[in-house]
Amino acid sequence: MAAIVLENLSKTYRVKVRGEGLKNAIKSLVRPDYREVEAVRNISFSVNEGEMLAFIGPNGAGKSTTIKMLTGILHPTGGSMNVLGYNPVKDRRRLSYNIGAVFGQKSQLSFHLPPVDSFRLLSSVYEIEKSAYESRLKRLADLLELNEFLDTPVRKLSLGQRVRCEFAASLLHAPKILFLDEPTIGLDVVVKHRIRDLIIKLNKEENTTVFLTSHDAGDVENLCRRAIVIDHGTVALDMPVKKLKYDYLNKKVVSLKLNESAGIPEPPGVELIKKTPYAVKFSVDTRIAPISKILAMLDAGNIADITIEEPPMEDIIEAIYMGKREGG
Amino acid sequence: MFTEVKTHLKLILKYFTFNLSALTEYRTSFLVQVFGMALNNASFAFFWWVLFDRLGTGIGGYGFTDVMFLWAVASTGFGLSHVFFANANRISGMIITGELDTYLLQPKNPLINSISARMSVTAWGDVIYGIVLMALIKASGMMWVMFGISIFTAALLITSIAVAGHSLTFYFGNMEAVGRTLWEFTITFSIYPETIFKGPVKALIMTAVPIGFITHVPLRLVRNFSWGTLLLLFGVTLAYALFAFILYMKGLRKYESGNLIVTRM
Numbered sequence: 001m002a003a004i005v006l007e008n009l010s011k012t013y014r015v016k017v018r019g020e021g022l023k024n025a026i027k028s029l030v031r032p033d034y035r036e037v038e039a040v041r042n043i044s045f046s047v048n049e050g051e052m053l054a055f056i057g058p059n060g061a062g063k064s065t066t067i068k069m070l071t072g073i074l075h076p077t078g079g080s081m082n083v084l085g086y087n088p089v090k091d092r093r094r095l096s097y098n099i100g101a102v103f104g105q106k107s108q109l110s111f112h113l114p115p116v117d118s119f120r121l122l123s124s125v126y127e128i129e130k131s132a133y134e135s136r137l138k139r140l141a142d143l144l145e146l147n148e149f150l151d152t153p154v155r156k157l158s159l160g161q162r163v164r165c166e167f168a169a170s171l172l173h174a175p176k177i178l179f180l181d182e183p184t185i186g187l188d189v190v191v192k193h194r195i196r197d198l199i200i201k202l203n204k205e206e207n208t209t210v211f212l213t214s215h216d217a218g219d220v221e222n223l224c225r226r227a228i229v230i231d232h233g234t235v236a237l238d239m240p241v242k243k244l245k246y247d248y249l250n251k252k253v254v255s256l257k258l259n260e261s262a263g264i265p266e267p268p269g270v271e272l273i274k275k276t277p278y279a280v281k282f283s284v285d286t287r288i289a290p291i292s293k294i295l296a297m298l299d300a301g302n303i304a305d306i307t308i309e310e311p312p313m314e315d316i317i318e319a320i321y322m323g324k325r326e327g328g
Numbered sequence: 329m330f331t332e333v334k335t336h337l338k339l340i341l342k343y344f345t346f347n348l349s350a351l352t353e354y355r356t357s358f359l360v361q362v363f364g365m366a367l368n369n370a371s372f373a374f375f376w377w378v379l380f381d382r383l384g385t386g387i388g389g390y391g392f393t394d395v396m397f398l399w400a401v402a403s404t405g406f407g408l409s410h411v412f413f414a415n416a417n418r419i420s421g422m423i424i425t426g427e428l429d430t431y432l433l434q435p436k437n438p439l440i441n442s443i444s445a446r447m448s449v450t451a452w453g454d455v456i457y458g459i460v461l462m463a464l465i466k467a468s469g470m471m472w473v474m475f476g477i478s479i480f481t482a483a484l485l486i487t488s489i490a491v492a493g494h495s496l497t498f499y500f501g502n503m504e505a506v507g508r509t510l511w512e513f514t515i516t517f518s519i520y521p522e523t524i525f526k527g528p529v530k531a532l533i534m535t536a537v538p539i540g541f542i543t544h545v546p547l548r549l550v551r552n553f554s555w556g557t558l559l560l561l562f563g564v565t566l567a568y569a570l571f572a573f574i575l576y577m578k579g580l581r582k583y584e585s586g587n588l589i590v591t592r593m
Contacts, residue, residue, distance in 0.1 A: 013584060016501070068585055073432040075581050096435040106430055112350050124342045125434050125441070127335075153353065 405482025
């Protein structure tokens, strides 16, 4: 069954335009000019119950605007949407009992108080019964390992600890859909993994639908089976992550620091990005040249340091657009 | 409707206890700020006392006790507004930065939810100061009764005026300065004798921005009580609160959110 359905959804902002300088500033005061900006243009898709969807695209593509419309924060200019049987515009409050959201840039926790106080407050905002709240909190605290710092004021927590608490805050009322907007931004690998584990667990055990935007290729790869790419407010691609990965995530970037100046072998699939006497950076197309094979070809004795990275999500997205453009 | 009101009253009370415990996190700062504000207000009372002492007569038919009654109601009413709804004065900021998002995600009315979420520390000083002032001027029984009633209507009116002013941000873009000016205007006008305001100013503070109902009408009731005036006070307070509420809720449709990084302080 579909948990989220969007049909021709659009959102247009009216932006004041104004020329440079005082003269134009005064002119715009008296007679302002407006320009219409289409943040989201006629997008349609649906997400099934229990599905984990990656909703990706470059900055300003319309991702956050779409999430904000689906959660009832923004009113769309056109089209229709249905989230768990509710219209987010008309039934915002009833819908909000059933959805949770973590916005990497916004906090639900009170800065000066321990997270447990904010949790208790949220339990009354969501009208959760005391016993249900206590068992839920215990479960989330165990899963996210919060017990150590539940009583520490939020201002004294590290970013990783704070984000784990943000997740707990959004999950207290056991939402059926979890909207995540850049949830792992700025986090270290350990915390990222813990959060991914939690999301997978919730999806498995509670059939939670997950709607995720992230610039982290790892998030997309590890969590989602389907990805929708949005650009300039329209759906550019809608495909299984496996295919996305096959088509676009097949590049690794290898950086080497060398003891002595030397070249590197360049079999098919390897492309040199940058070379200085004691450092080399190259990309490997793993479809053509498996990474293990390339590493075996290097002179291990001459390597002072090595890093292997996945290309940033931006590059992948760029590759998607390039591909689309080239493809017609 | 009734359960709605009950749910939200409960929410306001929850925020109250929650915020109070947040303030006591910084105990010394809390006490210093509270007494600092009370002392700050007391200096004004001193100036009025000197003024009346030198003049030897009333000002526009107002005696020292009358002016102090205005001060007491304004101070405690303002204090209560900022103890319960400190965020009312930050509505413009919340609209512009997108801070409202957090409240719109929650299953409560966004206006009530957002304005009750913060408590001002110094406002406690204002609340206490008004009460102390009433005791100092040896207020009559009638004054105490009217004080007890009008601090609540005053708090509601002050909050509603802030909500109405800041809601304009939904319609016309950043109106933070307008909201703030309106707020200062409200305080200033409510602590001076009614009789010094004439013509259009008087019309304004009795209608569109009903500042006159914060302290002046209560004082009229002290001097010359009538049930009709009391009902008018209640009626205007409720009507204006409703007006501010509707203005805000209608404006919310135009809300555009924002992406500033926001922490709840």
